Amino acid sequence: MERLFQASVDEVSRLLGLERAELALLEDADAAADDLLVSEYEKYVERKYNPEVPGVLRRRGLMGVPIREKYGGRGARQLVESLFLERMGQTGMGVITFADVHLCLGSLAVQDWGTEEQRERYLPRAAKGDVIFAYGLTEPEAGSDPASMKTSYVKDEGGYRLTGSKYLISNGSIATDMIAFARPADGKGVTAFLVDTKKKGFAVDMRLEEKIGLFTSDTSMISLDDVHVDREDVLGEEGKGLSVAYSALLNGRIGIGSGCLGVMEDCLNQVKERTTSRVQHGKEIARHQLIQKHVAFIESSLEACRWLDYRAAVKKDEYEKDPKDLALRSDADRLSAVAKYMSSRHAFESADRAVQCFGGFGYSIMSPVAKHFLDSRVARIYEGTDEIMELKIASSVLGREFEAYR
């Protein structure tokens, strides 16, 4: 389908003053989105994981978008990463989930927290697509409160042994490496580890296929049974793993917000096409004012969330230039939560309104807007639920002494 709103996206790129290489990256993103449209839709209808996604991103040179050029990536700043994910989001949240986890939660965590040896070991292969990351924080008994995780480690000669379960892990069955978080069996403080998924004791217990949407994205349950990792596989400092986890989520939430923009764009495109061609009561339904109300909602949501997400991205870029500035970090953290919170809610409501504009066909699994309706719901749950975002945003306004997690 022709992208009816491409012109306004190009205008945004001009307003943001993108350089030639950045625009070329966005053209590659458009090409990848086009490559994926058919397989994403077909796999969604079959309710199956879409194995085409990593290959298409690899062929288009998009597996290392935010990875620095010296490690073989495209070196995109956060703003460009966001524009890239916005474009990919038009194919739906399945592709975004794969990309957000591999790029924002995985590759960027290694780039931000890894030693030089770790960066050289992982990032060039991640940029080529030979390494695919998963991010293992959630457990059956620890979701919104990761500090209560049970996965534990003991020290052994030359390294550590990890035991526990990780639940609802995106890319879990397809990842070559997982950033796994664990606490010492006999003490406090979570540590982040880079775990090769081929290691003895690492197992995919099951692919979670009974989801209400997001069929094209792999979600798995993982067990770690006395998995050995070397001392060199600790990411960041021992005992400081939650800092690694939260900083990855700061990146990831901006990315999820960006993907949700793409969802709203596609909803708007689909609604425009459908309502200007479908005739009821003697005229195109787009001529009925109550249909226009839905169009106006989706368009306003998109424009408002777009600038919010870009603002969070720009703030993150400012912080990157001055990583010692804690006020900048906390601003970027707040804005990434606001962007994810608002974009995910508006994407879901936009998809709901798009279903409404499509009428009975909208309720069919075959309609493109039903896919967004089912898939975008997850963005209000993963990488911090709506409620956790609300608590985080409120405490950033009220002050830490009012933090409601305590």
Ligand SMILES: Cc1cc2nc3c(=O)[nH]c(=O)nc-3n(C[C@H](O)[C@H](O)[C@H](O)COP(=O)(O)OP(=O)(O)OC[C@H]3O[C@@H](n4cnc5c(N)ncnc54)[C@H](O)[C@@H]3O)c2cc1C
């Ligand atoms: C498809 C999918 C993919 C995912 N991918 C990943 C992944 O790749 N890696 C990963 O680590 N995790 C992943 N997750 C897990 C996701 O991050 C968690 O589901 C999420 O953080 C919520 O945790 P929970 O499911 O345990 O819910 P719970 O924490 O049990 O929350 C249940 C409800 O209680 C509310 N609640 C909890 N605490 C509070 C509080 N203090 N105040 C107010 N309300 C509260 C929550 O907001 C929610 O509404 C994924 C989840 C899904 C569905």
